[in-house]
Amino acid sequence: MNLMVNRCMVFVPVNNPHFVEQAWTWGADVIILDLEDTVPMSEKEKARNLVRGVIPKVAKGGASVFVRINKEFIESDLRAAVWPGISRIIFPKTESAKEIQLIDTLLTELEKERGIPLGTIEISPALETALGVVNSYSIATSSPRIKKVMGGIGYDLSADLEIEMFANFEQYAYTRAEPALAGMVAGVEATGAPYVPGTGRVDQSEQGKARAQALRNAHIYEAVALHPEQIEPLVIGLTPTPTEVNWAKKVIDVYEKLEQDGESMSQVGEQVVDIYEYRYAQELLQWGDACAAKDQYKMRAVAKARSEH
C-alpha cells in the first residue's frame, strides 16, 4: 500500500487569482495546479509563467502540490511546472509508455537542473481514451515514478468511446477493471472511482460523504473533490475511525497469539481472524498513522500561516 496521504485532491486553475489565494484554507490534502482543461488556450502561456510563484501560496495549509500538464505541450509545461514543492505530475489522456518515458527523462533533467532530489517527482497517468486502456499494462510499467493510475472512467473516456457518461457505470466495466488489474500487477494503485448515484437534489457535502463511503468500501483512498464542499467529508471519510482502529488492534493481538501457538485461524464473534484479516488490520493501522501525521502537518501549517497574516 502506498502511504502518501492524498485523500482529497482539488483542481485549481493556475490563472485564477481568487482560487489561488483561497485554496490553502480549503483543507485539501493536495492542490492540483491545472494547466489543462480549466485554462483556456489563450491563457496557457500566462498560466505557465505563474506556476512557480503560485506553489508556495497554495501549499501554505500543508497541502501537497501536483501539476496537471497538457498532452500537447509536454516540454514547455514541464519546464514551467517542475520546481521544488511539486511532488507529482498528472498526465492526461495517456496513451502509450513512450509518452511517460519522455516525461520521465525530462523530469530527471529538470530535477538535476533545479536542485530537486532525483526520481522524487511522481508521474500519474490518466487513462482517458480507448487506446490508453488498451495499453494500460505497458503504461503502468513504463516508469518507477508511477504510483497511481487515474482514469478508466470519466467524460473524456466516454467521449472517446462515444457512449453516455452516466448510465449506471456498467459501460465502464472493462475500462476500469483492465487498468486496475494491470496496475496491481505493476504494483500501482488504480484510483478510478466507483459510481455513486446522485440523489437528484445535489447537496455537495452529502455527496462527498457518500463518495467517501463508496471509495472506502472499494479500498480506494485517493479522490478528486468535485466541489469545495466535498473536501472535508472526503478527508474525514477516507481516514480510519477509532472503532476501526480498535478492531484492527484486536485482530493483530488475536492473530499474533494464534501464530505463537502454531495456529492460523480463529473467530471473534461473527468475524474470522486469519492471515488475511491480519494483513488488512496492519494496513489499516499504517494508513491511520499516515493520515494522523498528514493531519498534524496540515494543522501546524495552517496555524503558522494564520499567525503570519
Place this chain on the structure above:
Amino acid sequence: MTNNMIVRRSWLVVPAYDVDAIGHAQKYSPDVLVLDLEYMVAPKHKQEARAVLGSAIRSATESPSEVFVRVDWKTRWCDVKAAIYPELRGIVLPGPELAEEIVDLDKLISECEHQRGVMPGSTELALILESPRGFWNVFKLATASSRVTAVGVGRVDLTMHLGREPQGDFRLYLYLMSRTLVVARALGKQPLGAHWRPGSRGGIASLKDSFEAARRSWRMGFTGCLCAKPEQVIPVSEGFTPPSDEVKKADHVLQAYQQDLQTGQFLVEVDDRTYDTFKIARCQNILTFAQACAKRDEDKKLSMELETQQ
C-alpha cells in the same frame, strides 16, 4: 457423450491430517474431496498432514468422491512429493503466477509419478487464481501444462483485498470471473468459481448464500467451486445443477425440434416461442449436463449404499 462427461460441481476442502473431518466430509459425498495442506492446516499440523497424506488419500478414495490435494504455493515442492499416489486424481494449486512455475511443477509430478508407479501424465492440475499476476497471465498458465484441467477464481476478495462496489459486487470480481471463464472455455478446461457477494465469507457463508453464489456462477458459465465446509456441498451442487424446470423445458423443445427436423424446418416454434439453432444448442447443453449430473448423483448414491451394506 453423457457417460464420459466429468461432473465436478462441489470441491469440498478438508484438512488433510484430520481423520474425523475427512470421515465427516465423506458423508456429504462431494463430487471432489480436496485434502488440504494449505489454508486449513495450521503450521503446527503441516508436517503431520504430509506424513499421513498417503493413507488419507486411500481412505478418501473409499468414497465415491474423486480425490485432489490442495498444496501450499510456498511449500508446493514437498507438498506435491507427499501427494502423488495412484489413487490421487490431481493437485489443486492456489496462487500460481507464472507459466514457469507450472512447467516446473509438471516435471516434478512426472518424476513422482514415475517413482510411485502412477500412470504418466494422469495427475491433473487445477489452477486457482488468487493474485493480480495470476489473472493477468491466466492464458499462459492454463497452457503451460497438459495436466491443467481446471482454472478457477480463488478467494480473491481476501487475497487481493478487492473491496466492494456500490452496485453490490466485489470490485473487479465480475471482470476476473469473465477473464477466467473466457480462457477456460477457449482451452476446454473446467471453469471453477462461485459468484460470491460481499457479506458472505467462505467458511461462514450461509447455505442460502452458497446456493445463490453457485447458481449465479452457473448462469455465468462456471460448473463448480470449492466449498469450505461440508454443509455447503448440497446447496453448491444444487446451484451448479441445471434447474429442473429449465431441464424439462429444454427436453420438451428438443423433442419438438427432432420432429420438426424431419419436416426440414430451420426455426422451430414451441409454445409460441421461436427457437433458432443457437437456442437449440443451449437446450442441448443444459440437457446433456443435467443428465451427466443425474448420472453422477446416481453413481454416488449407489456407491454410498454399497458401502453402508459392507
